[in-house]
Amino acid sequence: MQRWLKLGLVLGALNWVLGADAPVVKYSPTERLKRERLAAAHSSVVTLSQIRVALPQSKLGWGDFRCNFHAHADDSTHTGGTRPEMLVDALRVDVKAIFLSDHFRPPRDFMDSWRFVTNGVLFVPGSEARGFLVHPMTSVFGQMELPAAELVSAVTADDGLAFLSHIEERPEHSMAGLTGMEIYNRHYDAKRDLPGLLHLALRLTDLREVAELEELIRLYPDEMLAAQVRYADTYLDKWDLETKTRRLVGVGANDCHHNQVMIVKVVDENTVLVGTIVDRDEQMRSVSADFRPSIRRLTKDRKPGELAVRLDFDPYLRALRCVCTHVFAPELTESALRRAVKAGRVYVSHDWMADPTGFVFEVNGGFMGDELKWKSGQTLHAQLPIPGLIRVLCGGREVARALGTEIVHLAAEAGAYRVEAWLEIGGEWRPWIYSNPIYLR
Numbered sequence: 001m002q003r004w005l006k007l008g009l010v011l012g013a014l015n016w017v018l019g020a021d022a023p024v025v026k027y028s029p030t031e032r033l034k035r036e037r038l039a040a041a042h043s044s045v046v047t048l049s050q051i052r053v054a055l056p057q058s059k060l061g062w063g064d065f066r067c068n069f070h071a072h073a074d075d076s077t078h079t080g081g082t083r084p085e086m087l088v089d090a091l092r093v094d095v096k097a098i099f100l101s102d103h104f105r106p107p108r109d110f111m112d113s114w115r116f117v118t119n120g121v122l123f124v125p126g127s128e129a130r131g132f133l134v135h136p137m138t139s140v141f142g143q144m145e146l147p148a149a150e151l152v153s154a155v156t157a158d159d160g161l162a163f164l165s166h167i168e169e170r171p172e173h174s175m176a177g178l179t180g181m182e183i184y185n186r187h188y189d190a191k192r193d194l195p196g197l198l199h200l201a202l203r204l205t206d207l208r209e210v211a212e213l214e215e216l217i218r219l220y221p222d223e224m225l226a227a228q229v230r231y232a233d234t235y236l237d238k239w240d241l242e243t244k245t246r247r248l249v250g251v252g253a254n255d256c257h258h259n260q261v262m263i264v265k266v267v268d269e270n271t272v273l274v275g276t277i278v279d280r281d282e283q284m285r286s287v288s289a290d291f292r293p294s295i296r297r298l299t300k301d302r303k304p305g306e307l308a309v310r311l312d313f314d315p316y317l318r319a320l321r322c323v324c325t326h327v328f329a330p331e332l333t334e335s336a337l338r339r340a341v342k343a344g345r346v347y348v349s350h351d352w353m354a355d356p357t358g359f360v361f362e363v364n365g366g367f368m369g370d371e372l373k374w375k376s377g378q379t380l381h382a383q384l385p386i387p388g389l390i391r392v393l394c395g396g397r398e399v400a401r402a403l404g405t406e407i408v409h410l411a412a413e414a415g416a417y418r419v420e421a422w423l424e425i426g427g428e429w430r431p432w433i434y435s436n437p438i439y440l441r
């Protein structure tokens with residue numbers, strides 16, 4: 001198909017959404033796992049990649065580095081992946097930096113981890129501890145038990161970074177002293193999809209269903225993993241509220257562990273255990289042939305303890321593309337990235353949908369993350385490498401929207417302005433990019 005024709009089709013879909021009476025299509029995670037929905041999503045992704053335009057380099061001379069925050073490897077019994085495995089997969093998906101979030105396990109000091117650039121990928125040590133993601137400059141091992149405010153101040157000394165994590169567990173938490181917060185967390189989407197998990201567990205106990213799932217993972221790996229991804233309303237509500245009075249950098253939490261490797265283990269000819277590779281037997285769900293007669297076909301000719309099924313949903317390769325944090329920095333060094341993150345020159349995106357590189361959000365004399373004095377005549381500008389639905393929000397309230405690759409908006413009032421971009425994927429609009437705010441005070 002010719003490029004202009006494809007662009008025409010995409011713009012046609014965009015126009016459809018503008019119609020006042022047009023139904024808003026929204027599929028549940030389970031609906032998205034149907035073969036026809038996965039195929040439709042995949043076909044949208046292919047089309048979007050073909051109509052992508054190369055945008056001019058940022059006038060500011062910064063590179064756009066694809067990074068990942070909240071990443072786990074070699075750090076707990078419930079983590080299935082290792083750092084070397086993460087490095088290899090980061091190279092395959094062009095991830096330039098990984099901010100590690102080891103679960104805090106004394107006597108191990110999480111700062112004694114990978115802290116270097118290797119093969120063009122930067123690793124920054126850190127921890128997920130006490131509801132925060134922390135990346136201090138030097139060890140804070142002796143301060144980990146201090147009251148929260150003192151710990152945050154120890155972590156954020158110099159160019160240290162501290163973010164509030166898993167907002168759904170602590171929506172009222174104070175933001176005092178913190179660098180920022182997660183504005184999306186992949187694990188939260190898994191936690192709130194209990195029906196999807198039960199549905200999947202049931203499918204794993206039927207050989208025909210397993211064969212179908214195997215094929216779908218092979219054909220549509222990213223679409224399968226992203227089926228649970230939703231708009232991060234709980235997180236964004238808090239961010240919009242808190243940024244009314246303070247600067248807070250929003251990052252995307254990958255929360256990858258490479259532990260969503262689903263297994264079915266034989267107990268006897270009438271019983272199996274369903275769970276993941278990191279579960280102990282007693283943590284797995286026991287399913288009997290009285291309830292699912294199809295189990296007898298799974299256990300046939302297999303010994304107790306043997307694996308009848310093994311399906312890998314979240315290798316780092318896929319998890320790292322499911323949600324990314326892009327950072328604008330002059331060079332790929334730990335100090336340049338830390339400073340750029342602190343400055344809020346950051347946006348979050350679901351890169352499996354389309355490569356967002358080229359996205360920019362700026363204002364006369366300022367860039368994403370900047371805090372400027374509000375005056376009349378300030379014009380906000382955002383651009384995308386692919387046409388989509390662009391929303392401008394001020395204090396969480398939508399003040400403008402446009403379809404296309406660009407939006408220009410005259411800031412009529414003071415406030416924290418941020419931009420979202422949505423793409424039409426398989427017949428529904430799905431969130432793609434979340435910018436950091438430009439603060440006009």
Ligand SMILES: [Zn+2]
Pocket residue numbers: 072076078103257
């Ligand atoms: Zn964990």
Ligand SMILES: [Zn+2]
Pocket residue numbers: 070072101128255
């Ligand atoms: Zn985590």
